[in-house]
Each structure stands twice: as C-alpha cells, then as structure tokens.
Amino acid sequence: MTPKFKAQAGTFESSDIMVLIEPVAEGTGRQVDISSTVMLQFEKDLKECINQVLDVMEIENVHLIAKDKGALTPTIKARVETAVKRSLGIQEGTL
Amino acid sequence: MAKKKRRSMLYIPGNNPAMIQQSGVYGCDAVLLDLEDAVALNQKDAARILVRSMLETVNFYDTEVCVRVNNMQTPFGLADLEEIVPMQPDNIRFPKTESVQDVKDFMKEVRRIEKEHGIKDPKMTIHVMIETAKGVANVYDIAACEPRVDAITIGGQDLTADMGIVKTPDGAGIDYARKRIVMAGKANNLDVLDTVFADVNDEEGLKEETEYIKKLGFAGKALINPRQVDPVHEVFNPSENEIRKAYRVYSEFYKNTKAGIGVFAIDGKMIDAPVVQRAITVLEYANIDIKDIEKSLE
Numbered sequence: 001m002t003p004k005f006k007a008q009a010g011t012f013e014s015s016d017i018m019v020l021i022e023p024v025a026e027g028t029g030r031q032v033d034i035s036s037t038v039m040l041q042f043e044k045d046l047k048e049c050i051n052q053v054l055d056v057m058e059i060e061n062v063h064l065i066a067k068d069k070g071a072l073t074p075t076i077k078a079r080v081e082t083a084v085k086r087s088l089g090i091q092e093g094t095l
Numbered sequence: 096m097a098k099k100k101r102r103s104m105l106y107i108p109g110n111n112p113a114m115i116q117q118s119g120v121y122g123c124d125a126v127l128l129d130l131e132d133a134v135a136l137n138q139k140d141a142a143r144i145l146v147r148s149m150l151e152t153v154n155f156y157d158t159e160v161c162v163r164v165n166n167m168q169t170p171f172g173l174a175d176l177e178e179i180v181p182m183q184p185d186n187i188r189f190p191k192t193e194s195v196q197d198v199k200d201f202m203k204e205v206r207r208i209e210k211e212h213g214i215k216d217p218k219m220t221i222h223v224m225i226e227t228a229k230g231v232a233n234v235y236d237i238a239a240c241e242p243r244v245d246a247i248t249i250g251g252q253d254l255t256a257d258m259g260i261v262k263t264p265d266g267a268g269i270d271y272a273r274k275r276i277v278m279a280g281k282a283n284n285l286d287v288l289d290t291v292f293a294d295v296n297d298e299e300g301l302k303e304e305t306e307y308i309k310k311l312g313f314a315g316k317a318l319i320n321p322r323q324v325d326p327v328h329e330v331f332n333p334s335e336n337e338i339r340k341a342y343r344v345y346s347e348f349y350k351n352t353k354a355g356i357g358v359f360a361i362d363g364k365m366i367d368a369p370v371v372q373r374a375i376t377v378l379e380y381a382n383i384d385i386k387d388i389e390k391s392l393e
Contacts, residue, residue, distance in 0.1 A: 009141050015113035075112040078148035082141045091140050 002026060002061050003087035010071075010079035017071035019050075019083040022063040029061060030054060036068035049073055053080040062087075099159065100124045100380065101246065101286050101315040102331040103324045106163075108133035109142035115149045118158060121321040122328075125159035130175050131166075131190055139171045143178045150182040161222060163188035167201055180208040183219045190250065192223040193230045195240045202241055219243075222288070226250030227257040231272045238279040247280045248317065249273055251290030262293075264300060266307070277312040286314040295320040305330040333377045341377035342388065344370060349389055 003023040010018040024031070032054075034046050046068060053076075054062065064080070071079070085091060103123040107114045109130045118126040128149075134142040146162060162184050164175035168191075179187065189201050202221070209217050221244045225234055231254070238247055251269050255262040262268060273289070280287035289308040292301045305316055305327050316327055333341070344361065348371045351359045358367050378385060 013111075013113065015116065071112060072116055072152075074148040074152040075116075075145065078112075078145040079141070081148075082144050085140065085144075 001058050001088060003059065003084065004089055005087050007083050007086035009082035009086060010075075012067065012069060014069050015071055015075065016069055017076050017079050018067040019079045020065040021083045021087040022065075023087065024061050024063050026061055028063075030059070031063045032066070033064070034066045034068065036066075037070050038068070045073075046076065049076045050080050053077050053084070057081070057084050059084055100331075101159070101288060102380075103318055103327045104159075104161065104288060104315060105318045105321060105324065106133060106291070109146045109162075110134050110138050112145060112149070115146070116153055118160075119154055119156040121158075121324060123158065123318065123321070123324045124315065125161055125185075126155065127188060127317065128160065128162045128184075130171070130179075131163050139165070140174075143171075143175050147178045147182055150179070150184055159186070160184045161186040161188050163190060163224075166191045167197070167204070173204060176204050176208055180205055180219070181212045181214070183214065183217060185218075186220045186222050186246070188222040188224060188248070190224045191226050191230070191253065192237055193227055194233050195236050198223060198237060198241050198244070202243070217243075220245040222246040222248055224248050224250050225272070225276055226253035228254070231275055234276050234279040235282065238283040238285055244285065246286040246288055246314075247276060248288040249276050249290050252293070254290075264304075266304065273308065273311055273313075281312060287312060289313045289316040291317045291319050292323065293319065295322060298322075298326050302326050302330055331380060333380050337377050338381045338383070341374035341381075342383070344374035345378060345385055345388055346392060348374070349392055 003021050006022055008018065008020045010016050012018055032047060032050055034043065036042065036046060050064065050066060101124050104125040104127050105121055105123040106127045106129050107118055109128050115128060128146050130142050130146060162179050164179060164187055165171035167173065192198060221241065223237055223244055225231055225247065249269065249272060251262055254272055255268050258268060260268040277287045292304050294300060301323055308316060309330055318324060318327065344366055347359060347361055348366065358365060360366060375385060
C-alpha cells in the first residue's frame with residue numbers, strides 16, 4: 001500500500017514520539033529519518049521497530065520522519081501504525 | 096484467596112504513553128485506561144491503538160487493568176471494542192449505560208469479537224457506568240441483566256450535567272443516585288464504585304467524601320491523580336483495632352461453628368451472621384485470608 005496523504009501521530013512529550021509521513025511516488029522506496037534524545041543508544045532499535053510496522057502494513061514507498069523523546073517500543077509501534085493509517089485514509093472512529 | 100480490592104481506580108488518559116507505561120507503579124488497586132472523556136475527538140484513533148499496543152507489552156504487575164471505551168451511540172464505541180476486546184484486559188468500562196437493552200447490545204458486540212478472535216471462556220468482566228437520570232431509574236434491572244457485569248459505578252459529572260444541576264462538594268445532587276446504585280449493586284453481589292473527586296488539591300475534602308461513600312457501601316472510588324491514592328487507601332484500610340476485633344470475631348465464629356453453635360457472644364455482645372460477614376470484609380481489606388485463620392485454629 002502507498003500513503004496518499006501527509007499525516008502525523010504522536011506528540012513531542014517525554015516518552016512519546018512524533019511520526020510524520022509524506023507520500024512519495026511509486027518505486028521511490030522507503031526513506032526513514034530519525035532524530036532522538038537517545039539516538040546514540042537506540043538508533044538501530046528505533047529503525048528496526050519502525051521498519052517492522054511498515055513491513056507488517058506493507059508500506060514500501062514512503063518518507064517517514066520520526067522525532068523521538070524516549071518512547072518505548074509499544075508507543076513507537078502505535079504511533080507509526082496510527083500515522084500510516086491516517087496517511088492511507090483509514091481513520092475509523094475518529095472525527 | 097482474599098477478594099480483589101478496588102479501593103482506588105485511577106483514570107489514565109489513553110493517549111498519554113508516559114502515564115500508561117508507569118501505571119503499575121502508582122500503587123492503586125486498578126487503572127482505568129480512558130478512551131472516552133480524557134481523549135480529544137481527533138485523537139480517538141491514536142489512543143485506542145496506543146492502549147492496545149500497551150496492553151500487549153506493558154507489565155501492570157498486580158494492578159487490575161480496566162479500559163473505558165466510548166459509548167456505543169458515538170462513532171468511536173465499536174471501533175474501541177474491535178481494538179480492545181481481543182486484548183482481554185481485566186475489565187471494560189461501559190459508559191452511559193441507560194437500560195438493559197444497552198447492556199445487551201454492548202455484550203452482543205463483545206461476544207461477537209471474542210468469537211471472531213477464538214477467545215473461549217473469556218475472563219474479562221464488564222463495569223457498567225450509570226451517568227444519566229434514566230440509568231439511575233433503571234439501575235436495578237441493569238445490575239441484574241448480565242453475569243459478566245461484576246461492578247457498577249456512578250459517573251457524577253455526567254449525571255449532574257444530565258440532571259441540569261451543579262455538582263456541589265457535599266454531593267447533595269447525586270446522593271439519591273449513589274444510594275440507589277449501591278442497593279442495586281449489593282442486591283446483585285456487585286462491587287459498587289464511586290465517582291471522581293475533582294479537586295486534586297483538597298485532600299481533606301477527598302477523605303471526607305471517601306469516608307461518606309465507604310459508609311454507604313461503596314467498594315472504592317475513581318481517582319484522577321496518583322496523589323489521591325494514599326488518602327483513599329487510608330480511609331478504606333481498617334485500623335489495627337478493627338482488624339484485631341474482626342480476627343477475634345472470625346476465630347470465635349469458626350470455633351463455635353465447629354462445635355455446632357450458631358449464635359454466640361463476645362464480651363456480652365451477640366455475634367450472628369451479619370457481624371461475622373462484616374468481620375470477613377474487614378479481614379479482606381487487611382489482606383488476611385480467612386483460610387489462614389482457620390488453619391491456625393486446627
């Protein structure tokens with residue numbers, strides 16, 4: 001699936017992560033840009049976690065920007081999933 | 096095993112990862128992960144995905160975990176159930192319950208989702224929230240209509256709004272509702288849980304209100320700040336003197352029952368079934384298992 005809209009999820013609060021998604025043209029591939037307060041320690045884990053969600057949701061062409069404030073794995077996964085669903089126009093049960 | 100206590104049930108906003116991940120260390124008996132009033136309308140999707148993800152991973156230790164979903168009449172209620180029911184938290188809190196039909200409709204969806212996810216013999220229970228005048232009027236039928244309902248709770252803010260009155264510190268406007276809901280709960284062997292005390296800076300007021308609702312028969316209270324946990328526990332925890340007295344009553348009861356004596360006296364006061372039941376309740380709140388007392392008397 002390919003994101004259709006610009007979307008974001010999360011906050012800049014401590015223990016949270018802000019995820020922004022920009023649609024890109026088919027065949028562009030994934031570009032994941034991460035900045036984090038714990039970049040030195042967890043850059044690899046952050047990237048892996050984000051890519052896992054993108055894999056499960058079958059998102060191949062996307063530009064994802066993540067600003068992390070020390071979020072735990074379940075928060076990272078939830079925010080990426082939310083941002084992707086919003087970018088796909090899947091926002092069931094939300095005004 | 097002693098009965099699970101529900102003295103303190105702390106609301107945690109469902110879109111706040113920092114608070115959710117720390118839920119297990121606040122010392123409250125239960126956490127209420129809130130997808131309803133604590134979540135902005137345009138963040139409902141984010142909150143339900145976050146809560147589901149947290150339920151998969153976070154260790155809540157021995158804290159009971161309840162999720163308050165949105166009412167089924169809103170665009171969010173069913174979507175909440177689809178995400179949360181498969182995770183089987185300890186309980187789901189169903190807000191603005193007004194009738195037996197509401198509960199039936201709600202349970203129909205819960206059971207459908209459980210079936211679709213192959214959940215057999217589900218342990219998750221339901222807490223119904225009474226928050227409207229109609230709900231108060233129908234509370235006896237609501238309390239009796241579904242075996243998976245194990246607690247009933249009053250929502251004071253919404254109830255006063257529905258009644259068109261102001262919630263005052265003395266709770267006058269919701270006093271009848273509190274008493275009616277307690278009776279309905281007790282008649283059906285349900286825990287009855289009180290509404291929040293909104294002023295987090297007024298510890299004395301919180302204690303006074305908790306003393307009052309304890310006297311009415313409530314098992315606990317919903318809280319909105321971790322600072323409210325200790326004062327509420329202080330009120331619900333029995334004093335050393337109460338525990339000693341309850342221990343003595345139950346010990347004498349056990350010995351007399353074994354000897355075939357139904358009613359007996361301690362210090363000239365008659366001890367019968369209701370007194371024993373009160374003693375058992377005190378021992379439960381003191382984390383004393385009556386089986387241990389019985390063993391010590393063998």
